[in-house]
Amino acid sequence: MPVDTDADVVKVRQAVRGLTQQARLSLVDQTKFVTAASELARNTLVHGGGGHVEAQVVSEGRRTGVRAVFVDDGPGIADIDLAMTDGWTSGTGLGLGLSGSRRLVERFVIDSAPGAGTRVEIVSWSR
Template sequence: MTTVLPATAQRLPIATDSDIVHVRQLVRTVAQQARLTLVDQTKLVTAASELARNTLVYGGGGDVIVTLVSDARRTGVRCVFSDSGPGIADLDLALTDGWTSGSGLGLGLSGSRRLVEHFSIDTTPGLGTRVEIATWSR
C-alpha cells in the first residue's frame, strides 16, 4: 500500500513556460528527498518536463501535484498532471513513437512512459487529461 508522507504533496500551476521550469525544480528537489539515484532523478525530471509541456501546449494549461510517497519498503515520487483541455482523441496513436499532433518529435508521451516505473493516463475527448507517473528508490 502506498502512503503519502506527511506534508509532502505540492501543487504547482502550469500556465506559462516559466511554470515548466518550476515543475522541473520541484520534481528534482522531491526526487533528492526520496533518495533516487542521479540517473533516476534525471529520468523523472525529464519525464515531468515533457508532461508539463504537454499540459501547457496541448491541454491549454493545468497543474501538477508532486508527492513524496512510501510503500513501507522504499520511498518514491508521484507526479499527477491534470488539464481540462480537449483530451486525446486516439490514445493508442498518441502513445506511438514519432506521432505528433503538433510540431514536436512525437516522443513526449511515449518517451515519458519509458523513463518512469509507473505511468498511467486517463483522457476523455472534450474533458481533459490526467497523467500519473512515479519512480521509486532502489
C-alpha cells in the same frame, strides 16, 4: 502547482528535482523522472492549455519514491493508443513526448477523452 506559463514548467522541473533528491532516487533516476515531468508539464501547457501538477514523495512499504500527477481541462486525447505510439505527433514535435515519458518512469497512467481533458500520473521508486 499551476502550469499556465513557461516559467511554471521551469518551477515544476525544479520542484520535482528536489523531491527526487529527498526520496533518494539515484542520479540517473532523478534525471529520468525530471525529464518525464518536464515533458508532461510542457504537454499540459501546450496541448492542454494549462492545468496543474501535484507532486510528492510517497512510500509503499520500505520503498520511497516520487509521484506526480498532471491534469488539464484541454481538448483531451481522442486515441490514447495512437498518441502513445513513437513518432506520432499532434503538432510539430518529434512524437516522443508521451511514449518517451512512459519509458523513463516505473509507473505511467494516462486518462483522457475528447472534451474531458487529460490526467497523467507518473511514479518512480528509489532502489
